[in-house]
Amino acid sequence: MSTTQANPTGRARVTRPAGSPRRDRHPADTLPVARVMVDSPLPHLDRPFDYLIPAELADVVVPGSRVRVRFAGRLLDAWVLRRLEASEHDGRLAYLERGVGDEPVLTPETTELFHAVAHRWAGTFADVLRLGVPPRHARAEAAVSAQPSPLPTPPDTSRWARYRAGAAFLTAVSNGRAARAVWNATPDEDWAARIAEAVQAALAAGHGALVVTPDARDARRVDEALTALLPKGAHVTLTADLGPEARYRRWLAVRRGAVKAVVGNRAAVLAPVADLGLIVVWDDGDNLHAEPRAPYPHARDVAVLRSAMGGVPLLVGGFARTAESALLVESGWAQPIVADRAVLRAATPRIVALGDDVELERDPAARSARLPALAFRTARAALTADRPVLVQVPRRGYQPSLACARDRSPARCEHCHGPLAAAARQAVPTCRWCGRLAVDWHCPLCQGTQLRASVVGSSRTAEELGRAFPGVVTRTSAGDAVLTDIPAGPSVVVATPGAEPSVPGGYGAALLLDGWSLLSRPDLRAAEEALRRWANAVSLVAPDGTVIVGADESLPVVQALVRWDPAGYAERELADRRELDFPPVxxxxxxxxxxxxxxxxxxxxxxxxxxxxxxxxxxxxxxxxxxxxxxxxxxxxxxxxxxxxxxxxxxxxxxxxxxxxxxxxxxxxxxxxxx
Incomplete structure (x- = not known):
């Protein structure tokens, strides 16, 4: 069998024609040359190669299909970009070995998008394709119908009318205009229902829609909202927890045009939705939108790129706003969708930060206490009114970080220098990296042997609050034990950011503890991320509830939360980034x-x-x-x-x-x- 190798023109040439067991193969009668991209992570092979199409594969090899090729002595996967009448290469071409299924997995639009993403993030086409195209399952290909789902009726836009330019955006989506907007939702907003209405507007006009959420919990909320508005089978969810076969089956339904609406996580932004008429990215500041695999694109930026390339309407939404979204608005590329102050005042619970002069006069220790008297009074009042209380803590576990009790230096493992943590009261400290027990730990600086908690986790906080409010149900939502929702009634819920469960009617109060832990991270986005996490927690509190923020009220980010002005803070953050010449400028x-x-x-x-x-x-x-x-x-x-x-x-x-x-x-x- 002939082998191939790269040459300076980027074509595949035969290097060992003799002895091939398939010398009787003949090229296809029409368009006998296939230009393919080989599945290789090597950057120098990130270019197309030409192969001959044997006559027996003439009906199988089509633009977008998977094939197998012999490359440098190995059999590799490849994807057909196009078929040609002739190759620009003067030498002999090798034949394709075989086709892989009859399903073309690439469309002209997604091929162009994958190239653009690879180009912008210094990656390879194969890397991007692995993000956007799930692995093949032959059984799934036979089970998918190409029958398109029925179109829904136009949506009710009355709830969008509470936002300036909100109803106008949905009208533009219905008319197929390339409207682009950054939406700041009010704290009491059913954001999933509003997104579902925007998707309904796109589908009613005969266009496709794509919704990208940070995690599976948010995807399920949008899925439930779409199920209530759209005809059966009009949309699918594409998340990693589906399993390979189910995910490929749903992806194929989208590729064949049977389904025109997709909800999923970051990889779903590359889904091959036909006649795309709307892209929605929810909570773009969540770091789950950043792809951890090469070439490491961000879902929001891919959505912006896809919107610009195809003139597709784009909606970037959230309770907070990032500096990147603020740049989209400042440049005029996108328009803001925000509510008037009167609407915000009615929709926002009372937010109080530590350092309030009146509270400091009543409780001088309020500025330094982790749970000041105001927090206890607020929680007790909500519980007395038979309403739940949300307590947000930055870290999970019991004591996730330990330090020397004498000089406060971080406690490290003697073997790998990893941080030490305690899993329970009186537990032996354990290294979070190698798992070794620190039985005879001593401080290398002062030789002290006593440890103290430098950070208190969700388990320890729940234990303390259980003693403070005896007889009240205390729940924990963090790590692998995340609660989706809880019943109404008096209870205390201790949750880490992003794991807060919802409750019918909203929480009566929320305590946002350890703000210093969020704000003191050595990160350019520390304050922006803290505001986003706080804002998401505030959105779960009823408008007549109270929120206590465990951070100094003199800080601009805390003031932005108290006034509920995420757009203004994003503009200020963007101005600071511009002064420092940091992204996104x-x-x-x-x-x-x-x-x-x-x-x-x-x-x-x-x-x-x-x-x-x-x-x-x-x-x-x-x-x-x-x-x-x-x-x-x-x-x-x-x-x-x-x-x-x-x-x-x-x-x-x-x-x-x-x-x-x-x-x-x-x-x-x-x-x-x-x-």
């Missing part, structure tokens, strides 16, 4: 790898003249007894040069890949975490 590339590999990559990259290297810092060693030295370097360019930066880094990675030089360097554009 600039684009950053994060390079992670061995020092020599990073140095070689940068020496090969033809970076734009505006590129600025911000320096390198050591990366936290990999968990284990033998850490490997790695650095992380940041390269910054103005936003206008972002594509040039991505092209330069991809080209340099391709050169290193072709030379088989050293180890790969992780290249991430616009990372959420800078260091």
């Amino acid at each position: 600039s684009r950053l590339a994060s390079l992670t790898g061995a020092p020599a590999d990073i140095a070689e990559l940068l020496s090969l990259a033809q970076l734009p003249a505006s590129a600025e290297e911000l320096g390198s810092v050591p990366v936290q060693p990999a968990r284990g007894p033998e850490p490997v030295e790695q650095l992380r370097s940041l390269i910054r360019v103005p936003r206008r040069d972002g594509i040039a930066l991505a092209e330069a880094l991809h080209a340099a990675a391709a050169i290193r890949s072709a030379k088989k030089s050293g180890s790969a360097v992780r290249v991430a554009l616009d990372p959420l975490e800078l260091f």
Whole structure:
């Protein structure tokens, strides 16, 4: 069998024609050449190759289909981009080995989108395709119908009318205009129902719709809202918890046009929805929207790219607003959808922060206490009124972080230097990295042997509140034990951010504890993320309830929560980022790898003249007894040069890949975490 290898023109050529057992193969009569992308993570192979289509596969090989090809002596998967009458390569071409199913998995629109995503984030087409196309299941292909679902009736837009430009946006979606908006929902809003109405508007006009949520819980809420509004079978959910076969079956229904509405998590933004007429991204500040696999795109940015490429209406919504969304509004590319102050006042519970002058006069320890008297009074009043109380804590576990009781230095494992934690009262401290017990721990600085909690987790908080409110049901929602909802009635719910269960009628009160833990993180987005988590918790409280924020009220981010002004805070955050020349006003590339590999990559990259290297810092060693030295370097360019930066880094990675030089360097554009 003939083997192939790359050549400078990017075509596949025969290197061993003799001895092939399939020398009698003949090319197809029409369009006998297939241009394919080979499934390879190597950057220097991220280009199309030409193969001959044997006559027996003439009806199977179509644009978008999967095939198997012989490449450099190995049998690899590949995807057909197009069929051609002839190849530009002068030498002999190898034949395709076989087709894989009769289902074309790529459309012209998704092929263009995958190339654009790979181009923008310095990745490869194969990497993006693995994110957007699930693995094949032959049994699922036979079980999917191509019969389209019926169209729904136009939606009721009265609830959208409470927002400025809200009803106008739905009208634009119904008319197929490329409207783009950033929506700040009021705290009492049934956001899933409003999104369902927007999807209904798109489907009633004969267009498709795509909704991207951070996690499966939010996807289920939108799924329930769509089920109540749309005809049966008009939409599907695409989440990882479905299982490979069920997910592929639903994905195929979308690919064949039988279903025109999709709800899912970050990978769903690449779904092949036909005649796409609306993209919705909910809570774009959640870091779950950032893809942890190469090329590391963010779902919001992919949605913006897809909207711009196809003129598709886009709605980015949430209770808070990110600096990236604020830039979309400031530039005029998107319009804001916000409620008037009168509507906000009626929809927002009373929010009180620590440091209030009146409360400090009554309780001087309120500023430093974790649970000041005001928090107890507020919780007790809600419980007395037979209403539940939500307590949000940043960390799960009992004592997730320990420190020396004498000098307050962080307690570390003697073997791997990982952080120590305690799982219960009187429990032996355990390393969170290697799991070893720290039986004879002593502080390397002061030789002390006593430990104290530097951070209190959800389990310890629930234990303390159980003693403070005897006879009241105390629930915990965190980690692997997340509650979706709870019944109405007096109870205390201790939850970590994102794990707060809903309750009919809303909570009577909420205590947002340990604000310092959220705000003191060494992260560019720490304050923005704290506001987002607090805002999501406030949205679960009834409008006549009370929220206590465990943070200093003099901080701008706390004031933004008290006044419920997430849009104003996002504008201020964007202005600060502009002063510092940080994203989103600039684009950053994060390079992670061995020092020599990073140095070689940068020496090969033809970076734009505006590129600025911000320096390198050591990366936290990999968990284990033998850490490997790695650095992380940041390269910054103005936003206008972002594509040039991505092209330069991809080209340099391709050169290193072709030379088989050293180890790969992780290249991430616009990372959420800078260091």
